[in-house]
Amino acid sequence: MTDPVHVDPLVTETADRLFSEICGHEAVQLAETRGEAPEIWNAFADTGFPWVSIDEAAGGSGGSLLDALEVLRVVGYHAAPIPAAETGILGGWLLASSGQELPAGIVTVVPNGGSELRGSVSGDELTVSGRALRVPWARVAERIVVPLEVDGQTVVASIDVEDCHVEPMTNMAGEPRDTVDFDEVHVPVAPTESGIDLEAFRFRGALSRAALMAGAIEKMSQLTVSYTNDRVQFGRPVAKFQAVQQHLVWGAQDAALARMVAETAAREANRGAAQFEIAAAKLIANQAAARATKACHQAHGAMGMTQEYPLHHLSRRLWSWRKEYGGDAEWTKWLGKVAVSQGADQLYPLITGGSANFN
Amino acid sequence: MRFTPTELTQEELDLQQEVREFLAEELPPGSHEPCLGMAARKDKDFSLKMAARGWVGMALPKEWGGSDRTAVDRFIVVEEMLRWGAPVGHHWVGDRQTGNVILKFGTEEQRERFLPAICRGELGFSIGMSEPDSGSDLASVSTKAERASDGWIINGTKIWTSGAHENDWFVCLLRTSPMEDGNKHAGLSQILIDLRSPGLEISPIPFLDGSHHFNEVTFNEVFVPDTNVVGDLGMGWHQNTTEMAYERGGPDRWLSPFSTVEQLLREARGTELEDTVADLFGELAARWWGIRNLSLSVARLIDTGEAPSVESSLVKEMGTRFEQEVVEKLVHLIDLEYSPDSESLFERLLAQCVVTFPGNTIRGGTIEILRSVASKGLKGLPT
Numbered sequence: 001m002t003d004p005v006h007v008d009p010l011v012t013e014t015a016d017r018l019f020s021e022i023c024g025h026e027a028v029q030l031a032e033t034r035g036e037a038p039e040i041w042n043a044f045a046d047t048g049f050p051w052v053s054i055d056e057a058a059g060g061s062g063g064s065l066l067d068a069l070e071v072l073r074v075v076g077y078h079a080a081p082i083p084a085a086e087t088g089i090l091g092g093w094l095l096a097s098s099g100q101e102l103p104a105g106i107v108t109v110v111p112n113g114g115s116e117l118r119g120s121v122s123g124d125e126l127t128v129s130g131r132a133l134r135v136p137w138a139r140v141a142e143r144i145v146v147p148l149e150v151d152g153q154t155v156v157a158s159i160d161v162e163d164c165h166v167e168p169m170t171n172m173a174g175e176p177r178d179t180v181d182f183d184e185v186h187v188p189v190a191p192t193e194s195g196i197d198l199e200a201f202r203f204r205g206a207l208s209r210a211a212l213m214a215g216a217i218e219k220m221s222q223l224t225v226s227y228t229n230d231r232v233q234f235g236r237p238v239a240k241f242q243a244v245q246q247h248l249v250w251g252a253q254d255a256a257l258a259r260m261v262a263e264t265a266a267r268e269a270n271r272g273a274a275q276f277e278i279a280a281a282k283l284i285a286n287q288a289a290a291r292a293t294k295a296c297h298q299a300h301g302a303m304g305m306t307q308e309y310p311l312h313h314l315s316r317r318l319w320s321w322r323k324e325y326g327g328d329a330e331w332t333k334w335l336g337k338v339a340v341s342q343g344a345d346q347l348y349p350l351i352t353g354g355s356a357n358f359n
Numbered sequence: 360m361r362f363t364p365t366e367l368t369q370e371e372l373d374l375q376q377e378v379r380e381f382l383a384e385e386l387p388p389g390s391h392e393p394c395l396g397m398a399a400r401k402d403k404d405f406s407l408k409m410a411a412r413g414w415v416g417m418a419l420p421k422e423w424g425g426s427d428r429t430a431v432d433r434f435i436v437v438e439e440m441l442r443w444g445a446p447v448g449h450h451w452v453g454d455r456q457t458g459n460v461i462l463k464f465g466t467e468e469q470r471e472r473f474l475p476a477i478c479r480g481e482l483g484f485s486i487g488m489s490e491p492d493s494g495s496d497l498a499s500v501s502t503k504a505e506r507a508s509d510g511w512i513i514n515g516t517k518i519w520t521s522g523a524h525e526n527d528w529f530v531c532l533l534r535t536s537p538m539e540d541g542n543k544h545a546g547l548s549q550i551l552i553d554l555r556s557p558g559l560e561i562s563p564i565p566f567l568d569g570s571h572h573f574n575e576v577t578f579n580e581v582f583v584p585d586t587n588v589v590g591d592l593g594m595g596w597h598q599n600t601t602e603m604a605y606e607r608g609g610p611d612r613w614l615s616p617f618s619t620v621e622q623l624l625r626e627a628r629g630t631e632l633e634d635t636v637a638d639l640f641g642e643l644a645a646r647w648w649g650i651r652n653l654s655l656s657v658a659r660l661i662d663t664g665e666a667p668s669v670e671s672s673l674v675k676e677m678g679t680r681f682e683q684e685v686v687e688k689l690v691h692l693i694d695l696e697y698s699p700d701s702e703s704l705f706e707r708l709l710a711q712c713v714v715t716f717p718g719n720t721i722r723g724g725t726i727e728i729l730r731s732v733a734s735k736g737l738k739g740l741p742t
Binding site: 219221222223225226229239242245246248249252253256257259260261263264267276277279280281283284287331332333334335336337338339340343344345347348350351352354 | 360362364366375388438442617620621622624625632634637638639640641642643644645646647648649650651652653656670673676677727729730731733734737738739740741
């Protein structure tokens, strides 16, 4: 295997062009009202993008994890209302890692944390019961992927959405985060490859959110620069005022920072051990989202608080993603344990060397 | 504007390792009082030792005594020195910016005269920009250099001049022709002045804690020969702006409190850390990792021949605020009454951070000025 360190520029261009055409403000708004966006999903699926990074032999589109995360960054940039992470690098990855078939349609995955699910194995059969919370886009999924620890091993249940009960719920951006009830659903037992467990899934989920957030913060920063250069008060564009420039600079810094850490974590994850980078990237993305949404909203004034202006598609997603796959406290704690266990002399080598410096 | 992720090559990692070994040998932890970033003690012997390794003026050409190394190599050396709290004050300005300015704009004679001495770690430089009536509005400087036979006569005053009482040379931005209406950037020139020149008077401006870094330098009919003018007459503003790009965005803008944080962890060894303190190490490790990646990408960009002034202004604005935030977080969490004479090194360092760090967002261009530089380069939505 080669070790691709750079994203194929064609991936960025193609994804960006696709969403620029079909995923404007009205389309995203409509998806929120309807709770689904089949036209956007179908156009996205036609390109094969949802399955990038999953081997062709396993039914995927091939390509690297770096490429897949770049697609997610572009999805975040356009606030595309589709379960791109769930179908590909989360659900698709779990299915491929447990030797299961990739369906043609939408896949979602039950995030770990908060759900009360029970799995029991009897012979070749796994039985899943309980309630899963905040499952992205379950209502439009073909299959719901459930990773579980059962008897000390990690197994992946691939469940037909027809075999469970879905109750529509949403996140702060109005995107589906449904409640799903499983009542003794029987599926074949499918253990994961070694090294792929609930912890690895948690980190991968965080990596997906860091990529989405990097895209959304960048778009938000650009939108704010454009708006403040157009908006005239006291006879000149408000972007000329120092007090407003402060918000523009802070937004741009957080856009640059969030993208840098997401891309650096992606590079390391593409190679192997990347726990430090992913944890740090998600924490930094969370903090950047908090600061940048505040700065960009402030610079927009009242217009940014309306539904007719597109800022909220980005800011509300960022507030939601900040809490998904680990909020500030979870990753701060994880990082704190690592930093303290390294000790004073190894603190700086941890900062420069990252995951390569421990384990 | 684009910060492209980069990483160190094997050769660069080898350099990093070499610097770490040098520091472990020269300044083992516990053997020295760490400095807080670039406001470091002047220790000429230490500068000479670094220079002997080829680490002063290292990005300058071999022809002039340098090592032909890259901006990234210099980043690595500076980063390790600062995080260790090494006494880099003596060669700091010459290494960071004056060498570059003389290489880029100076005459052959000036290069020969100054660059090898900078690379040997011998020369200390001060920077003469601010004046009593010119701070952020730098182009309004009024210290005058007037034509004399074979040279210039200088009259006026520079202030906030760090280290003038200890350094050898002074790179000054001076008005060499009168201000024209509507073009205040014209008529300025950069001139090298010997700090021991007759008529040049240096008086201390005590720092708020009583220490002596700042000076007021007054020129009373100071003569400077023609050969000390750097670059073309009247091009001082342009040269000065170029110089600032070297000054901004490096590790000196975000590493100043590192040795304090590291010392807290060192002194806590063996004791049970409160969760909130452990969390702080986690958060700070992550944030230093993030900002270091941005700053390193700026150094890589400089090596491709770019002058990333917007990027480096963004990093400096962010980095210096981060430094202050680190100190505030420590102050908030650590319930001690620390002071500059506390028994604990951590407490002494923290007290020093509290008292001196308000200056971090002021020196070398206030964050307000940086914001206006950076915001002009920001891009809106693609059209």
